[in-house]
Amino acid sequence: MTTSNGRFLQYTDQPPPPTPQVLPPWLASLSSTPPSVSLSLSPWSHQPDTTMSIPVNGSMMGTLACHGFNPLAGDQNPLLSELAECCKDLEQGKQSWVAHKKEAEWRLKRVQLQLESEKASRRKEKMEAIEAKVRALREEQRASLDRIEAEYREQLAGLRREAEAKEQKLADQWAAKHSRLTTFLKQMGT
Template structure:
């Protein structure tokens, strides 16, 4: 098997497991596993694509090694193969994180739109409810004013009837007195 620079890999005997030099949280291998040579694909890193994650200078990848002219022999150094595996996992984790972030932003925007819609709907319902209550209060006010007006008209009509009855009674009394006085004067003149 040859590498991209034309050198041959020697795999006559399996590599002996060595304790990892990297801290356990960064190492993807346990000390009981045998180290297998990684498979290397000669493709561009997703970070180098224009529509992928923007380059902020904080990532390292296999393509970064190639860009600087460093083309290591993969099978010769198990630490280097482990580092390359870690870089690959970091790239995959970064891609997963960016996809998760985009989805979370989309969901947040959707929830915000739903909340805005709910707020507008509740505001409209509340305004309609208040307008209905105001309308009912105005109707009640009109009805109350109509009742007051009717009561005063009835009282005024009653007072007028009483005044007319008193006036009629006084007119009858006056007519009776006048009639008696006229009769008395006729008798006196005879």
């Protein structure tokens, strides 16, 4: 016997239920006896509505089984067979769609991880480039400071040389004046 848990058909060892009549009893009797003109209310016409709809959380096969139809019992009616085939196709389409969705999610996650990796790599490259520029600027700064220091020492050395030259000149002038004064004093003292 087939039962439905809302999504899958389950099979048990119990004997299958009697196959439902495809035609209502009053129409089925017409095929064996000649038609007569008599109207009667058939109990079949007062049965609850057996319209089939696609359930939200289950399969169409389960819905058919709930309404007393066993689409797997054989080809009693071509419409039922076609309906069962459509339900099967629908179920397969749904499974295919779910598989496609899972694969798309997996691919999206993979692309996200790849983009994160690329972002981290680009960030690292950028940081290394900036650090290289900073090192180059520091080296340039040291070279500039060394040039300034060398120019300062050169200017200082030039100023010392000029000062020594002036001092030597003044010393020479003083020595010459002292020599003349000494000579003059000697000449006066004689």
